[in-house]
Amino acid sequence: MLPGAIVKMRRRGGRWQDLAQRIGLHSRETQAAIEALPRDRGRLWMHAVSVGEVNVARKLIKSLLLASPDTSIVLTSTTPTGHALAKECEKQHAGRVVALYSPIDLPGVPQRMIEVIRPTQLVLVEAEVWPNLVRACSLEGIPVSLVNARLSPRTARRLKALRFLVQPVYGLLRQILVQETDDVARWQSFGLDASLIHLTGSVKYDPEGSEVPAAKIEALRHILHERGIEADRLVLLAASTHDGEEVEIAKVFQELQARHPRLALLIVPRHVERAAEIVADLRSIGLHAARRSQESARVDDGACLLIDTTGELAAWQHLATLVIIGKSFLAEGGQNPAEAVFAGKPVLFGPHMENFTPLVELLLRHRGAMQVMGFDDLETQLAALLQSPEQAAHLARNGQQALQVHAGATRRTVERVLGN
Numbered sequence: 001m002l003p004g005a006i007v008k009m010r011r012r013g014g015r016w017q018d019l020a021q022r023i024g025l026h027s028r029e030t031q032a033a034i035e036a037l038p039r040d041r042g043r044l045w046m047h048a049v050s051v052g053e054v055n056v057a058r059k060l061i062k063s064l065l066l067a068s069p070d071t072s073i074v075l076t077s078t079t080p081t082g083h084a085l086a087k088e089c090e091k092q093h094a095g096r097v098v099a100l101y102s103p104i105d106l107p108g109v110p111q112r113m114i115e116v117i118r119p120t121q122l123v124l125v126e127a128e129v130w131p132n133l134v135r136a137c138s139l140e141g142i143p144v145s146l147v148n149a150r151l152s153p154r155t156a157r158r159l160k161a162l163r164f165l166v167q168p169v170y171g172l173l174r175q176i177l178v179q180e181t182d183d184v185a186r187w188q189s190f191g192l193d194a195s196l197i198h199l200t201g202s203v204k205y206d207p208e209g210s211e212v213p214a215a216k217i218e219a220l221r222h223i224l225h226e227r228g229i230e231a232d233r234l235v236l237l238a239a240s241t242h243d244g245e246e247v248e249i250a251k252v253f254q255e256l257q258a259r260h261p262r263l264a265l266l267i268v269p270r271h272v273e274r275a276a277e278i279v280a281d282l283r284s285i286g287l288h289a290a291r292r293s294q295e296s297a298r299v300d301d302g303a304c305l306l307i308d309t310t311g312e313l314a315a316w317q318h319l320a321t322l323v324i325i326g327k328s329f330l331a332e333g334g335q336n337p338a339e340a341v342f343a344g345k346p347v348l349f350g351p352h353m354e355n356f357t358p359l360v361e362l363l364l365r366h367r368g369a370m371q372v373m374g375f376d377d378l379e380t381q382l383a384a385l386l387q388s389p390e391q392a393a394h395l396a397r398n399g400q401q402a403l404q405v406h407a408g409a410t411r412r413t414v415e416r417v418l419g420n
Helices: 002-011 018-022 028-035 051-067 080-092 109-117 131-139 153-161 163-170 181-188 214-227 245-259 272-283 313-317 338-342 354-365 375-387 389-406 409-418
Strands: 043-047 072-077 097-101 121-125 144-149 175-178 197-199 234-241 263-269 289-291 304-306 322-325 347-349
Touching (some): 018 097, 028 109, 043 051, 043 109, 051 072, 051 144, 072 080, 121 131, 131 144, 153 163, 181 197, 234 313, 263 313, 272 289, 313 338, 354 389
Parallel strands (some): 121 144, 175 197
16 A cells, blocks of 8 residues: 555655654654643644544534643544644644644554653544554554544445454443434444543534634635736635536636626635646646735636645635535545535535435434535536526525534533543
8 A cells, every 4th residue: 555655645746754753753843842742731642634524523622722721632544634723723723733644543652742742642533443443543552532433334334344353443442422313323333432432513513613713714815816807806716626527617707607797716626736637627627726825816707717736625615616526426425515504605515425424314304504406507507506596595504504513512522522
């Protein structure tokens, strides 16, 4: 796996020196920063793999530090984009949080990280249960919590089939905090004690603590103005798109723009390293896309801006008129629509949202989002919403009301982690 991992790391902006942290080797400066963290009320090690999990971790960290001012946190992540967000969290909570790359789960490496961090508790976000790491913490008497845990029916069946391998690892956890009622039975299905599992709701879908600073939204609004997209324009935003979706959504945009000349398109790809490829693909259908990272680039009459910077999607969605969720048309799994719903925007996604089945069912049941079967259907539904702002506003309101079921999940999770 190593050659492929290195190629992916380099493609996504990782540095060679980052590999040292992955095997538990840290500079004197980093070690000093960790040592300077207070330990009066404990030092938590929180691990989150990538952007989505780090965003969950950031919500938890904000609430944890408010609830326990003397607690400090080491936040580890795996991907370069996740690490960049973790570094933002470190800056936001200077002196209370240190961001590092996560250790590779090989024998001896987690022990080395434990010696450096000296945590009083390990908090794993969503699905990051690594056997060597969990076992090392267990041997040191360090309690391990899995928070915002998710388990699809398919994964539950796999774990049940491998029960003899996975049950001993998960059985070492102090607690598993799950998102949905159905998750409780799934986690128990491969032999876990019911006392380990607690329903807290989804931190990711909790409206509390999901607010985007007004200053950040205004800064992006100013960028749009500078690039030639005025405040009175209708904005179609394609969020977390994957390979091939940009061109197809752009074709839909071109058809809609013929009827709505003031319509603009923002594309936020899931992987920004594809930016040059996306620009070339869009050019092949006659659409010129200005890049967010190129400050002098202005949109032409096509009014398409490619967001090739990270950590801004939540704020960009506040500036949209309609939001399309990527990885839901030409790939399986989908992406998280909750941020767009929090922003009060009408949300549409394609047929493939398998990774978010409970959330999708919740939104569709309350008519708080719209699922389309393909790009032709997408064009039809977008045209109807552009023609009827009242219908669009109703869809957005329903979505926000649907997510109230997860309200308080962050607080409940923090209380369980702190043992309150």
